Every structure is written in C-alpha cells, then in structure tokens.
Amino acid sequence: MAINKWWRHDPSERYWMEITNRGDIGTNLLAPQANDRGEEYWSYALVREVRPGDLVLHWDKNHGPGVVGYSHACGEAFASTITWQSRGTYGRQRGASGPEPAWEAPLGGYRQLKRPVSQARLREIEAAIRALRDHLAEVAAGPLYFPFALSDARPLRAAQGYLTKLPRALVEALPELRELRQTAVSEPHEPEAGNLSPVSLPKPRRAAGYGRQRDVQRRQAVERYAMDLVLSHYCSNGYEVEDVGAHAPWDITARKNGAEVHIEVKGSTITREVIDLTEGEVRHAEGAATCLVVIDQIELGDDLRCRGGRWRSWSDWSPGRSELVATAYRYPLPEGGHEGRPSV
Numbered sequence: 001m002a003i004n005k006w007w008r009h010d011p012s013e014r015y016w017m018e019i020t021n022r023g024d025i026g027t028n029l030l031a032p033q034a035n036d037r038g039e040e041y042w043s044y045a046l047v048r049e050v051r052p053g054d055l056v057l058h059w060d061k062n063h064g065p066g067v068v069g070y071s072h073a074c075g076e077a078f079a080s081t082i083t084w085q086s087r088g089t090y091g092r093q094r095g096a097s098g099p100e101p102a103w104e105a106p107l108g109g110y111r112q113l114k115r116p117v118s119q120a121r122l123r124e125i126e127a128a129i130r131a132l133r134d135h136l137a138e139v140a141a142g143p144l145y146f147p148f149a150l151s152d153a154r155p156l157r158a159a160q161g162y163l164t165k166l167p168r169a170l171v172e173a174l175p176e177l178r179e180l181r182q183t184a185v186s187e188p189h190e191p192e193a194g195n196l197s198p199v200s201l202p203k204p205r206r207a208a209g210y211g212r213q214r215d216v217q218r219r220q221a222v223e224r225y226a227m228d229l230v231l232s233h234y235c236s237n238g239y240e241v242e243d244v245g246a247h248a249p250w251d252i253t254a255r256k257n258g259a260e261v262h263i264e265v266k267g268s269t270i271t272r273e274v275i276d277l278t279e280g281e282v283r284h285a286e287g288a289a290t291c292l293v294v295i296d297q298i299e300l301g302d303d304l305r306c307r308g309g310r311w312r313s314w315s316d317w318s319p320g321r322s323e324l325v326a327t328a329y330r331y332p333l334p335e336g337g338h339e340g341r342p343s344v
Contacts, residue, residue, distance in 0.1 A: 003045060004142030007165065014054045014184060015166040016046070017147040019158045021061040026071040026110025029056065031162050032082050033101040043161030046145060047103040048077045050163075053326050055184055056107060057166060057177075059147070059158050066118035070180050071107035072325045080104035109323040114273075115176040119157065122148065126156045132169055179273035183325050217304060225306035226267025226295045227251060234263075249280035250290060262290045264317070267309070272296040276327070277319060285318045292317040 007013035018029060031044035050056070054073040059065065082102035122129065130150050137144060147164035149157050171177050171184075227243065230252060234241050239254040239261075252263040264285065266275045272294055284290065291313060298309040 003042065003049060004140065004145075005049065006136075006140035006142065006144065010168070012184070013165075013168050014051070015057065015168060015171050015180075016050060016054060017057045017059055017067070017164045017166045019059045019061070019147070019162060019164065025058045025060060026069065026107055028107050029073075029077070029103075029105040029163060030080065030082055031103055033079075033103055041161075042143065042145060043159075043163055044103060046163040046165065047105050050077055050105045052076060055180060055325075057180070058110075061158070064116060064118050065158065066116050066121070067113065068116045069110055069112040070183075071110045072183070073105055074108040074322075075106040077103055077105040109320075109325060111179075111323070113176060114179070117174060117176045121176075123156045126150065128173075129156065129170065132167065132173075136167055136169075178271065182272065182274035218300060221304040221306060222267045222269055222298055222300060223265075225298060226265050226293075226309070229295060229309070230263060230265050230293050234261075249278070249284040250288075262288055264290055264292045266292070266294045266296075267298055268294070268296040269298050269300050270296060271310075277324070282319055282321075282324065290317050291315050 016029075018025075029047045029050060031047050033040070033044065035041040035044070050073050052073050052075055055070055056073065057067045057070045060068045080102045081099040082104075083099055129148060133144065133146055133148075133150060136146075144167075145161075145165040147159055147166050147170075149159050172181055227245070231241050231243065234252070234254045237256075239256045241255075242253045243251070244253050245251040250262045251265040254261040254263060262284070264281060266272070268275075275294060285292075293311070293313045295309040295311055299307050301307075
C-alpha cells in the first residue's frame with residue numbers, strides 16, 4: 001500500500017495518535033500487517049512510518065475517552081508478531097488469532113498529560129477542527145489519515161482505526177498540549193497558543209526577528225538573571241555559594257554546615273513544561289545529589305533587562321533516561337569526504 005506522506009517535507013510534522021483500549025499504553029505501537037480480509041490497511045501500515053524521536057499521543061477509549069498521555073518513539077519500526085482480536089463484527093465472529101505478522105515501533109518515556117484532552121473538549125471546538133482538516137485536505141493531495149471522524153450526522157469522535165497522523169497545527173492550537181510542543185523542539189520559543197481558530201496551516205517556523213546575535217544576547221540575559229536570583233536566594237539563607245557553570249556540568253555549588261548542594265538552573269521567558277539538558281548535566285544528576293531550579297515566565301525588555309519569573313524546584317532530582325527525548329544528534333563524519341569546495 002502506498003502511503004500519502006503529506007508530512008514528509010516538514011520535519012516538524014512528527015506527531016501521531018494511537019487509538020486504543022489496551023492496558024499497557026506507552027509500551028509500543030503494535031498492529032497486524034494485514035486486516036481481517038488479508039489486506040494491507042493504512043492505519044496499521046502507518047506504524048512503519050513512525051521515526052525515532054516522533055511523538056505519539058494516546059487516545060484511551062476506556063477512560064474519557066480522550067488523549068490521556070504521550071510517548072516518544074525510541075527506535076525504528078520493525079517486523080514483529082501479534083495475537084490479534086479484531087473489534088469489528090467479523091473479527092468477533094472469527095475470534096482471536098494465533099501469532100501473526102505485525103509491525104512494531106518501540107516507545108519510551110510515557111507521560112500522562114496534566115490536563116487530558118477529552119472528547120468533550122474537542123467537540124467544543126469541532127467547527128475549527130473541521131476547518132483545519134478541510135484546509136489541510138486542499139494541500140495534502142490525498143488521504144490525511146486524520147485522527148478524528150467528522151460528519152454532519154454525528155459529533156466528533158476518534159477515527160475508526162489504530163494509528164492516525166496528527167497534524168502539527170492541531171497540536172499547537174491546544175493549550176493542553178504545551179508540554180508536547182516543547183518536547184518536540186530543542187529550543188521552544190513559540191508564542192503561547194490560544195484557542196484554535198480556522199486559519200491557514202502554519203508554515204515551518206523561521207527564526208525570530210532579532211537575528212542570531214540578538215537571540216544569543218537575549219538568552220544570555222535570561223540565563224544570567226536566573227542564576228543571579230538563585231545565587232542570591234541561597235546566599236541570603238546562609239549558604240556559601242559558587243558559580244561553577246563555566247567548568248562543571250552543574251551551575252551552582254552551595255555549602256552550609258558541612259553539607260554541599262549542587263544546583264542546576266534553567267531560566268526562560270515562556271511557560272516551561274520541558275527543559276533542554278546536555279549529556280553532561282544528565283550524567284551528573286544521575287551520580288550526584290542535585291537540585292533543579294526552573295524560573296520561567298521571566299519578563300525581558302528590549303534593553304535586555306529582566307524582572308519577575310515563576311520559581312519551581314525539584315530536590316534530589318535525577319532525570320530518567322526513558323523520559324529523555326533526542327532533539328539533536330552528534331554524527332561522526334565518515335571517511336572519504338571530498339576536500340575543498342564541492343563541484344557545481
């Protein structure tokens with residue numbers, strides 16, 4: 001079966017939605033290679049299109065129903081087996097099969113959404129979702145594999161299928177999915193999403209209007225402000241503090257009464273549900289007692305002066321490896337590269 005990969009030219013289109021009633025949500029994506037008639041089925045075949053780092057939302061039929069959480073793909077899809085019980089009339093008559101060929105994609109880092117996206121919530125904005133679908137259909141030139149069934153006869157509901165393609169525009173329009181949006185990019189500088197409106201599909205995001213150097217200056221101003229706040233806080237509480245970020249994989253060392261605390265500091269102007277970590281920061285927190293302090297919602301003026309900010313902290317913080325999502329790669333260059341300028 002030829003899949004209409006309408007998302008292939010936009011690397012930010014990396015979202016999927018699993019529609020399931022399974023009890024082990026977030027373990028993997030697993031679907032038979034053929035339907036009850038022995039034919040390839042688009043909703044099963046989509047499992048092969050999931051790539052490492054893609055994000056999968058989970059629609060739970062049993063609780064809600066609605067989107068209850070998300071995972072990230074942590075490996076390529078591969079051929080597997082499944083003992084399958086179809087849910088349709090024919091499938092119930094046939095009964096459960098023995099092991100049969102399947103497509104499987106491993107998932108990791110399952111997290112429940114702080115605010116699940118219920119079916120009732122989506123029905124409130126059904127008109128806007130319908131407009132988004134119609135607009136996408138105009139540019140996709142083929143099947144969308146849309147996650148929701150929309151008709152004049154019945155209100156919005158999950159599509160009839162297992163895995164569907166979730167458009168980025170829908171993810172970005174729902175405030176409940178802020179954490180998911182921030183997980184999908186390495187430096188989430190997006191504006192805060194409001195209510196979904198039937199506007200044209202967003203194009204791939206380009207750099208903000210400040211230019212590269214201006215962006216660096218703004219980031220450094222926010223980071224310095226957050227560091228100074230944390231240093232001042234611990235100092236005023238009787239700690240001897242030291243800024244060690246220039247030569248250590250954590251930011252601040254605080255000492256008091258013979259005890260030593262390592263502190264990782266993150267500052268941001270937006271509401272943060274996700275932060276970026278280096279491999280060094282992760283390894284250090286795995287091996288030493290570390291406190292994580294995040295100060296977000298910092299106000300930054302045009303003069304690069306900061307004020308305000310919301311504090312949150314996690315004592316004895318250690319990030320779980322299964323929860324980390326790759327947003328960048330380090331690639332060893334192969335032998336045989338041509339020296340000099342490329343021929344044109």
